[in-house]
Structure formats: structure tokens, C-alpha cells
Amino acid sequence: MAPATSAAQHGDNIAHALAGAGGGLLSMTLTYPLITLSTRAQVESKRAQSSTYDAIRRIVHREGVTGLYSGLDSALFGISVTNFVYYYWYEWTRAFFERAAIRSSRASKKLTTIESMIAGAIAGSATVLITNPIWVINTRMTAPLSESSCSNLPTSSTTPDRPARKPSSFATVMRLIRREGPTALFAGVLPALVLVVNPILQYTIFEQLKDVLEKRRRVTSRDAFFLGAIGKLLATSITYPYITVKSRMHVASGETPRDGVIQSLTRVVRQEGWSGLYKGIVPKVTQSVITAAFLFAFKDALYEMSVHARRKVPAKLPRENKN
Secondary structure (H helix, E strand, C coil), X not given: XXXXXXXXXXXXXXXXXXXXXXXXXXXXXXXXXHHHHHHHHHHCCHHHCCCHHHHHHHHHHHXXXXXXXXXXXXXXXXXXXXXXXXXXXHHHHHXXXXXXXXXXXXXXXXXXXXXXXXXXXXXXXXXXXXXXXXXXHHHHHHCCCCHHHHCCCCCCCXXXXXXXXXXXXXXXXXXXXXXXXXXXHHCCHHHHHHCCHHHHHHHHHHHHHHHHHHCCCXXXXXXXXXXXXXXXXXXXXXXXXXXXXXXXXXXCCCCCCCCCHHHHHHHHHHHHCHHHHHCCHHHHHHHHHHHHHHHHHHXXXXXXXXXXXXXXXXXXXXXXXXX
């Protein structure tokens, strides 16, 4: 009985992971131009500050509409891997705590706030270590023309009338390794680990609000949409300075020594003021909230579809095996 239960749990973990990956792909595709705007604002110097509308116009004029989707392929790959890993480990840890609650005869097997935060920390840490290289490449592709990453690049290939040609993900990886070494793929991993608190806050808020709502009625995909938006809005607003530092470390040139997290935060405040830590926050928060809302809605819908599909299979197999 135990092996069957274990197999069922593993299958459920995989279903959650696949649903999360699928939801991430759909939501990322819908909101990617906002990621481009936010990332470029984070890594550009104070002199490059402009309104969101001016930033869009400048990107389209210089690179064409496709400039708003720079690095989309690596982002889609990254979000699918990120969500798959995160949801698998989150559900695995969640199941562990639920089994422990049953063994201890606890009144409710639902995760407590502390257990939910621990599950998020474990899942988030595993995700960061596995996917950090993907996001380094994505940031390099999203902000290739920023001052911090392209001050030494030739500009003859870019004219006002002809958009710059963007390197592929593979070409970006090979150039990065050749110029800066394999360790560059793990640039910003420390602030990324600190930012594990972002999904912890997001999913803890989401789970607690969901539990409150479930006591009154069944939670629908529309409910998940709004609860996910609230969780992400609060989490991203709190952790945004670290998001800025992580992006800058991703595009930092290997020719200069990389600062630590505290040094990076201090330098930004000294050179640009406190507002420098919040550059690009409007498109980022907008994108994060919309992405999280669609992600939770899509994930719930995809997971329910997988559950219904799995329920139909066992009902047919016994009749087919009798012969």
C-alpha cells in the first residue's frame, strides 16, 4: 500500500509541477514586454531615466517591436524550468508536512504559516541553484544595449534606421563563458537566494487567504487569480531593491570585480539615491502581479484538467485487462 501511495503522491507532485510550468509559459508570454522595460530600467544609469512611454518608444525605434521581446526564448525556458522545479519541491515538502500532521494526530493537516514558509524556502532555494544560469543569460539578452553591459561594444552595426541584430541564447552563453568564465553563470546567486523570501511571502499570503476563503466556499480559478495578484503585489513591493541588485549583478562585466549584495545596495544609494533601488518598479510590479494572477489561474485550471484526466484512466484499465 505504501508504494502505491508514494507513486500516487509522486504523480500528484509531477501534475502540480507541469501545471505550474504551463501556467508560467502562458503568463510570461502575455507580460514579457513589461519585463523588458523593468530590466532595462534596473540596469541603466541614472542618466537614462525616462517615462515608461519614452522607454517603449526608444526601444521600438532602435530595435523594432521585437526589441520588447528580447530574450523571450530563454525566459520561456527559464520560467518553465523554474516553475516545474519550484512546484515539485513545494508539493513534496507540503506532502511531508501533511503526513507528519497525520502521524501526530493533529486536528488539521493543512500547513501552518511556518510550515508553508519552510516549504517555500526549500523549493525556492532548489530553484535558484538550478535555474540561476538561465536568468543570467536572459538578463544579458533582455538588456544588451544598457550602459552597464554594452559600453565597450561596437556600435557600427546599429543605426537609427536598422535595428541591432540580437545574438541567440546559445551565442550569448558561449560568449559569456569565453569572456568571463563559467562562474559568471552564477552571478547574483546570493541576492537570488535572499529573494527566495519573495515566493515565500507570495505563496504564504496566497495559501492563508485561500484557506480563509475555502472555509466559506469552493475556491475558483477567478479567486486564485485575485489572491495570486494580492500575494505577488505585496511580495514584490517588499523585495524590489534586491531584484534591482540581482539584475545589475547579472549584467556586471567580468572585467571589473563584482561587489557583494550590501556593497551593491550601498553604491546604488550613494550614486543614485534611494530611488535608484526602485527604478522600473511600476512595470515590474504590474508585470509581476499580472503574471502571478494568470499563473495561479492557469495552474489551477491545468491541474484540475490533469486530475480529471487521471481519474478517467483507472476506470477503463480493469475492464481492458480482464481479457
